[in-house]
Amino acid sequence: MNTLDVSNLRIWDNLTGKVIVLNSSFQVKQESCLAIVGESGSGKSVTCRAIMRLNKSNIKQTGSIQLNGVNLAKLSEAEMRKQRGRQLCLIMQNGMRAFDPSSVVGSHFKATLQQHYAWNASEITSRMARAMESVMLKDPVALMNKYPHQLSGGMLQRMMIALAIVLEPTLIIADEPTSALDTLSQFEVMEQLISLREDTGCSMIFVSHDLGLVKRIADKIVVMKDGEVLESGTTADIFSNTSHEYTRHLIEAKQVLNRHFSSRMGGFNLVDR
Numbered sequence: 001m002n003t004l005d006v007s008n009l010r011i012w013d014n015l016t017g018k019v020i021v022l023n024s025s026f027q028v029k030q031e032s033c034l035a036i037v038g039e040s041g042s043g044k045s046v047t048c049r050a051i052m053r054l055n056k057s058n059i060k061q062t063g064s065i066q067l068n069g070v071n072l073a074k075l076s077e078a079e080m081r082k083q084r085g086r087q088l089c090l091i092m093q094n095g096m097r098a099f100d101p102s103s104v105v106g107s108h109f110k111a112t113l114q115q116h117y118a119w120n121a122s123e124i125t126s127r128m129a130r131a132m133e134s135v136m137l138k139d140p141v142a143l144m145n146k147y148p149h150q151l152s153g154g155m156l157q158r159m160m161i162a163l164a165i166v167l168e169p170t171l172i173i174a175d176e177p178t179s180a181l182d183t184l185s186q187f188e189v190m191e192q193l194i195s196l197r198e199d200t201g202c203s204m205i206f207v208s209h210d211l212g213l214v215k216r217i218a219d220k221i222v223v224m225k226d227g228e229v230l231e232s233g234t235t236a237d238i239f240s241n242t243s244h245e246y247t248r249h250l251i252e253a254k255q256v257l258n259r260h261f262s263s264r265m266g267g268f269n270l271v272d273r
């Protein structure tokens with residue numbers, strides 16, 4: 001069964017008439033992880049935001065986006081707000097942008113969770129504290145009293161993952177969740193995302209340029225190029241028998257980078273992580 005079924009998604013810029021995504025269709029099976037890969041500008045983030053219906057107002061979309069049988073494209077904005085957070089959770093590249101810079105992160109958690117659950121403040125704090133400890137954030141109550149700028153990028157990403165653990169959404173969309181992080185935090189955040197999948201049984205869309213990470217987390221891959229789905233298949237199939245030059249180029253570019261990195265770092269190979 002599919003958690004998400006996107007069909008004939010077309011996205012364009014109403015100001016310029018430029019078509020950004022031509023006609024894309026893909027599915028995310030229940031409890032599975034679909035990776036979306038492709039060069040910069042191929043339409044990955046616009047596609048993620050189209051699913052959340054969070055693109056800027058000049059960006060228009062048509063097509064059907066079924067989340068567990070509910071066509072999100074047909075919901076009113078008020079109904080869509082109920083889906084965001086509770087059913088659909090977006091983890092972005094830059095954790096800092098996800099939080100309001102003028103309030104402590106605990107207020108963001110409270111505001112988000114109170115939209116979906118009838119929990120009181122102390123229940124929210126205790127649920128969040130438990131989730132934060134499970135993603136290795138020590139002293140959670142003190143952390144919840146900090147402003148976003150007082151926390152590192154890796155901590156903010158883990159805070160987002162902790163919030164997702166408490167929200168238990170049906171689908172998590174992680175758009176380059178580790179690309180702004182140093183290598184160690186990248187590794188830790190990936191481990192947390194993998195456990196999040198195992199623990200909550202959520203489905204996931206994972207967008208990344210890093211095919212080493214994709215290989216580690218994804219069951220299926222969609223390759224996008226210039227706003228089109230070029231090919232899709234299981235992770236093993238795409239890595240071993242892609243028939244597309246472009247996909248081979250993405251895989252090989254990654255391997256060349258890794259070999260270079262590996263020779264500099266004395267043999268550690270990122271592709272095989």
Ligand SMILES: Nc1ncnc2c1ncn2[C@@H]1O[C@H](COP(=O)(O)OP(=O)(O)OP(=O)(O)O)[C@@H](O)[C@H]1O
Pocket residue numbers: 013020038039040041042043044045046047056058059
């Ligand atoms: N708000 C916007 N208004 C107009 N065009 C936009 C807007 N946001 C994105 N685009 C255009 O849509 C296209 C796809 O952008 P998108 O951000 O989805 O690429 P991407 O695949 O996520 O790239 P990256 O790997 O760099 O994140 C680009 O040509 C971009 O200029």
Ligand SMILES: [Mg+2]
Pocket residue numbers: 044045046175
């Ligand atoms: Mg992007």
